[in-house]
Amino acid sequence: MAREAFIRSVWRAHRLLVRPRVSVDGPNLDPERVAKVIAKADVWLTPNLLEDFKPQDFADASPEQRAALQRAVEQFQEIARQVPPSGPAPKRQARLGRRYLLTVIELLRQILLPEWLGALEKLCGEVEEWATRRDWAVKRDKKHLSEPLLGDYFAPRLLIHTLEARLLLDPITRFAASAEGLAELCVLPSYDSAQILRHRNRWYIRLPDADSRSQMLSEATFVKTVRQLLKSL
């Protein structure tokens, strides 16, 4: 879990690097000025940010990537430790901290993006196989996604034609709440959907009813979910 906690910290920090959009409710407040103050606070520049990093959590990365990531994390930590706890970071520290954090983000992106796309490819491959066995026609497509840390990328998605209706297996995000990835199985055109969540590299499926529980994704649970979704037509 430390690995995911580290990834989430970097993901949150990446969002904080962008100047926020501010709305104000007073005539004397200038949203641009408030946004500038918030951005300059550099709230991400703290040693706690990357404290969950453990090189052994990235055993799947190449030794070069792991070493580069460790070096960038250490450089960031060194700068962050110099920031006075009671005031803003001096300009030089803020600049260096940002540079090292951006390096961490880029290195992490290079590790995470292929892993996430690989997980989606595997999911699509399995679903394609299960659908084909039932004589449901399947069409593959690419979807453009954009999210902090991973940037812009194209993810695979599937359009499934059953006799009753079409379904879309749609990737949504790598960073879902309490999951390491979210896709949806939607029935078209109503877009009633079941969530497909990724935990520790395994996929689970859940209908949107309040009382439904996640079940491990398998051929049986997939087909059962499709039948339930088609019932809603």
Added chain:
Amino acid sequence: MSKQQQFLERIKAVEREYLVIKQAVQEALSRNPSLLRSVGLEYADFRQILENLEATYIVRLFAVFEAGVREVWANRYRRRTAPPMEVLLDSLAARRNIPQEHLTNAHAIRQYRNALLHQASDDIVPITIAQARRCLCTFFSFMPDHW
């Protein structure tokens, strides 16, 4: 991806955003029930907040749908008019051969949206965001792929 598909996904994204915010508010309050006191509210206000949140998102959901059908009207049918939504839905239903059932459902969501905006919700049946998304996406699926 077709323009129609883009709008369908935008409509769905509004519902997803609502679910995320609802979940986040519920979790934050379950961890710290006195969280609302800092802004002068009590836990009893929470239920009201959630009800209003869903209404707010239904209004947003309809706004995305309306933007889509108005684009179709202007770009596909080359119309420079800006008819009221009631007329626009009827016109598009006629042009796109949309079954009466789906048109009636879309009107029901429109009326509910109007009731929410004008706070005239006494005699109107509440509609959930899932129902609204289902009806509006179904209506919109009859729009052309591109315009």
